[in-house]
Amino acid sequence: MVVQRVRASVDPVARVALLVPLAHLDREFDYQVAQEQSDDAQPGVRVRVRFAGRLVDGFVLERAATSGHAGSLGWLDRVVSSEPVLTPEVAALARAVAARTAGVRADVLRLAVPPRHARVEAEVPPKPTAPPPPPEDLPRWAPYPQADGFLAALREGRAPRAAWQALPGEDWPARLAEAAAVTVAGGRSAVLVVPDQRDVDRVHAACARILGEGSVVALAAGLGPAVRYRRWLAALRGQARVVVGPRAAAFAPVTDVGLVAVWDDGDDNHAEPRAPYPHSREVAVLRAHAAGAGLLVAGHARTAEVQALVESGYARDLLAPRAVVRERAPRTTALADTDEQLARDPAARAARIPAIAFAAARAALAVGAPVLVQVPRRGYVPALSCARCREPARCRRCHGPLALPAAAGPDGAGAPVCRWCGVTDTAHRCTACGGRGLRATVVGARRTAEELGRAFAGVPVRTSGAEEVLATVPASAALVVATPGAEPVAEGGYGAALLLDGWALLGRADLRAGEEALRRWMAAAALVRGAEAGGQLVVVAESELATVQALVRWDPVGHAAAELASRAEVGFPPAVAMAALDGVPAALEALVASAELPAGTEVLGPVDSTDAPHGAQGWERLLLRAPRAQGRALAxxxxxxxxxxxxxxxxxxxxxxxxxxxxG
Structure with missing residues (x-):
C-alpha cells in the first residue's frame, strides 16, 4: 500500500546540505517536506534523504516556498531529530572555511557537529545558572598597558582584535578566563581554543573558579560520545556561555559569540590532519570577523601569521613594556655544545651537557628547586647545513631545504637537491657566510634520564613524554626531563631550565624551523622563575643565531617580524598564498592544467611527496604560489x-x- 504524501502548507521546500564528501556535490539540494514533517523539519535539524538511490545524512539549511529546480523534487525521508544542531552562524562558518581551504563543506560540517547521541538529546536539560559577575578590577592584566581598552571593549560587546604576548611566568589560563568572564558580563559568549588536553584542563579549571561550573564546558574527543555530546548541547542551548577545547572547539555553537581566543597557534595540534585541513587560527579569524566578535591570539611566542595580522592593522599588539619583560624573564645563557665545553667538568661530560648548564642545574638543586631539562624528540629527518656557520642550506630558486638524494650513496657524494622544487644545486654557496661546504645537522637527542641520574646522584629524576605526560611537579629538588610540549608546571616555577641539542630543532628541514624552535624554547622558559628570583635558562645552541638571540632578549615580536620579512623576500606564506598538491604525477598535471589559476600563479616542483598516505605509491608534490590578494581565487x-x-x-x-x- 502506497501512502500518498501531502506537501507542507507553509514553505514546502527544504534546502538540504548533504554530508557527501564529493566536490561536485558541494551545494544545496531541494526536497519536498511532508505536512507531518513540517513542524520538525526546521533549519538546522538532521535529516535523511534519498540521493542517487541511497539514503544519506544532511542538514536542513532553510525552508522556502518554491524551488528553482525545474524537475520533480524528492521527499525528505525522515527528520532524524527536531534539535536544530546546525546554527546559522556555524553553517555560514562551515561554508567560509570550505571556501578558504578549497575543501568540501560536508568535511567541515563533520568537524563542526559531533555525531548524535539520542539518549543524551532526550535528557531534560538543567536550568542555566547566572554566572557571578567578574571582578571589576583585574590587576593581573596591569603589566599590559593596552589590556584595559581590550577588556573594556569586550565588556561593551564590541569586537577588539589583539595579539597577546604573555609574559614569562604568566598564569595565562587565569588571564584567558578573566577575558571570557568579562565577555560573559557583557551578555555574550566566549570560545577558548587550546592545543591539547593538559591546556584544556587548566583553562577549564580557571574559568570554573571565576564563572562557576555550570557556565563553562570543556570539549575534547577523549570524553566519550555521551559526555561530549551533552556538553556540546549545553553550549548549543545557551546553558554554558564559555567553551574550552582543542581545535574542533573553534566551531562550538555558543549563543552570540563575543570572544574567540586561540592559545599558542604555532602548535601543530591546531592544524587539522583531515580534509580540508583548516587551522584553528584561521577558523577563529573567520568566525570573529563574521560574527562581530573579539579575537585574541595569544602565546609566549609569535608566528609569522599573527605578525601579519598585526602589521596589516587587523589586530593590535597586547604587550608588556621591556622593563617588565626583563624583570620576569630568567637570566639566559646561550652556548654551543662543543667538546671543549664538555671537557671542563668530568660530571658535565658524564651528563653530556656543557659545564655552564651543569653548574646552573646544580645551583638550582642546591636551593631545593626543580630543574627542567628539555630534550628534543627523536627521529627528525636529517638535512644539510653550512659546514662553516651551520646556517640551514637553502635552494637558490625557491628557498626550500636542500638534502642529499638516496642516489648520493653511503658516502654522501653527490649534489644536493631541493626537497620542494626538485632543482639540483651543483654549486651551492651559503647565503650567510659564502661557504661551499655542507654537513649533516644534528638529528634527535642523545641525552637520557639515566645519564642525568648518574651525573646527579641522589636527585630524583622524573620524565614527561609520549608514554606519560606529567601535568605538575612539586616544588622540590628534582630533575624533570621532558620532550617539547610535555613540560609539566612546577609549583613556584623551576629554578633552572636546560634546553639541550638546539640543532635538533634549528636544523629541521622545515620552513618554520626557527619559529618552532623559539616557540618550544619559550614555552619551557616561561615555566622558570624570573631573574630576580634566581631563575636561570641555558640553551645549547650558537649564540649568534637570530633565533637564539630572540630567546636571550625575550623578543618574540622582533623574531616574528624578521620571519615575516624573510618569508616575503623568498615568497612563502603568509606573505603569499600557497597550495600544496599531492598525488600521482598524471593526476597533478591534469588538475593544474584544468584549473583556471589566477594571474601570477607559479608552479614549483614536482618533487617526491614526503607526506603520502599509507600504501600510496609514486606520489609527488607540487606547490602553487600566488599573490596574497589572489588567495581566495586560488582556492x-x-x-x-x-x-x-x-x-x-x-x-x-x-x-x-x-x-x-x-x-618542508
Missing part, C-alpha cells in the same frame, strides 16, 4: 577543478592543502 580555482575531477569519477586522488602548516 576557488582548485575547488572547481576538484569538482570536475569528482564529477568525472577520476580514480586518482589529489590532496589539496591551502597555506599548509608544514611545507
Amino acid at each position: 576557488g580555482a582548485l575547488a572547481a577543478a576538484q569538482g570536475v575531477r569528482s564529477a568525472h569519477k577520476e580514480a586518482d586522488t589529489v590532496r589539496v592543502q591551502v597555506d599548509p602548516h608544514r611545507i
Whole structure:
C-alpha cells in the first residue's frame, strides 16, 4: 500500500546540505517536506534523504516556498531529530572555511557537529545558572598597558582584535578566563581554543573558579560520545556561555559569540590532519570577523601569521613594556655544545651537557628547586647545513631545504637537491657566510634520564613524554626531563631550565624551523622563575643565531617580524598564498592544467611527496604560489577543478592543502 504524501502548507521546500564528501556535490539540494514533517523539519535539524538511490545524512539549511529546480523534487525521508544542531552562524562558518581551504563543506560540517547521541538529546536539560559577575578590577592584566581598552571593549560587546604576548611566568589560563568572564558580563559568549588536553584542563579549571561550573564546558574527543555530546548541547542551548577545547572547539555553537581566543597557534595540534585541513587560527579569524566578535591570539611566542595580522592593522599588539619583560624573564645563557665545553667538568661530560648548564642545574638543586631539562624528540629527518656557520642550506630558486638524494650513496657524494622544487644545486654557496661546504645537522637527542641520574646522584629524576605526560611537579629538588610540549608546571616555577641539542630543532628541514624552535624554547622558559628570583635558562645552541638571540632578549615580536620579512623576500606564506598538491604525477598535471589559476600563479616542483598516505605509491608534490590578494581565487580555482575531477569519477586522488602548516 502506497501512502500518498501531502506537501507542507507553509514553505514546502527544504534546502538540504548533504554530508557527501564529493566536490561536485558541494551545494544545496531541494526536497519536498511532508505536512507531518513540517513542524520538525526546521533549519538546522538532521535529516535523511534519498540521493542517487541511497539514503544519506544532511542538514536542513532553510525552508522556502518554491524551488528553482525545474524537475520533480524528492521527499525528505525522515527528520532524524527536531534539535536544530546546525546554527546559522556555524553553517555560514562551515561554508567560509570550505571556501578558504578549497575543501568540501560536508568535511567541515563533520568537524563542526559531533555525531548524535539520542539518549543524551532526550535528557531534560538543567536550568542555566547566572554566572557571578567578574571582578571589576583585574590587576593581573596591569603589566599590559593596552589590556584595559581590550577588556573594556569586550565588556561593551564590541569586537577588539589583539595579539597577546604573555609574559614569562604568566598564569595565562587565569588571564584567558578573566577575558571570557568579562565577555560573559557583557551578555555574550566566549570560545577558548587550546592545543591539547593538559591546556584544556587548566583553562577549564580557571574559568570554573571565576564563572562557576555550570557556565563553562570543556570539549575534547577523549570524553566519550555521551559526555561530549551533552556538553556540546549545553553550549548549543545557551546553558554554558564559555567553551574550552582543542581545535574542533573553534566551531562550538555558543549563543552570540563575543570572544574567540586561540592559545599558542604555532602548535601543530591546531592544524587539522583531515580534509580540508583548516587551522584553528584561521577558523577563529573567520568566525570573529563574521560574527562581530573579539579575537585574541595569544602565546609566549609569535608566528609569522599573527605578525601579519598585526602589521596589516587587523589586530593590535597586547604587550608588556621591556622593563617588565626583563624583570620576569630568567637570566639566559646561550652556548654551543662543543667538546671543549664538555671537557671542563668530568660530571658535565658524564651528563653530556656543557659545564655552564651543569653548574646552573646544580645551583638550582642546591636551593631545593626543580630543574627542567628539555630534550628534543627523536627521529627528525636529517638535512644539510653550512659546514662553516651551520646556517640551514637553502635552494637558490625557491628557498626550500636542500638534502642529499638516496642516489648520493653511503658516502654522501653527490649534489644536493631541493626537497620542494626538485632543482639540483651543483654549486651551492651559503647565503650567510659564502661557504661551499655542507654537513649533516644534528638529528634527535642523545641525552637520557639515566645519564642525568648518574651525573646527579641522589636527585630524583622524573620524565614527561609520549608514554606519560606529567601535568605538575612539586616544588622540590628534582630533575624533570621532558620532550617539547610535555613540560609539566612546577609549583613556584623551576629554578633552572636546560634546553639541550638546539640543532635538533634549528636544523629541521622545515620552513618554520626557527619559529618552532623559539616557540618550544619559550614555552619551557616561561615555566622558570624570573631573574630576580634566581631563575636561570641555558640553551645549547650558537649564540649568534637570530633565533637564539630572540630567546636571550625575550623578543618574540622582533623574531616574528624578521620571519615575516624573510618569508616575503623568498615568497612563502603568509606573505603569499600557497597550495600544496599531492598525488600521482598524471593526476597533478591534469588538475593544474584544468584549473583556471589566477594571474601570477607559479608552479614549483614536482618533487617526491614526503607526506603520502599509507600504501600510496609514486606520489609527488607540487606547490602553487600566488599573490596574497589572489588567495581566495586560488582556492576557488582548485575547488572547481576538484569538482570536475569528482564529477568525472577520476580514480586518482589529489590532496589539496591551502597555506599548509608544514611545507618542508
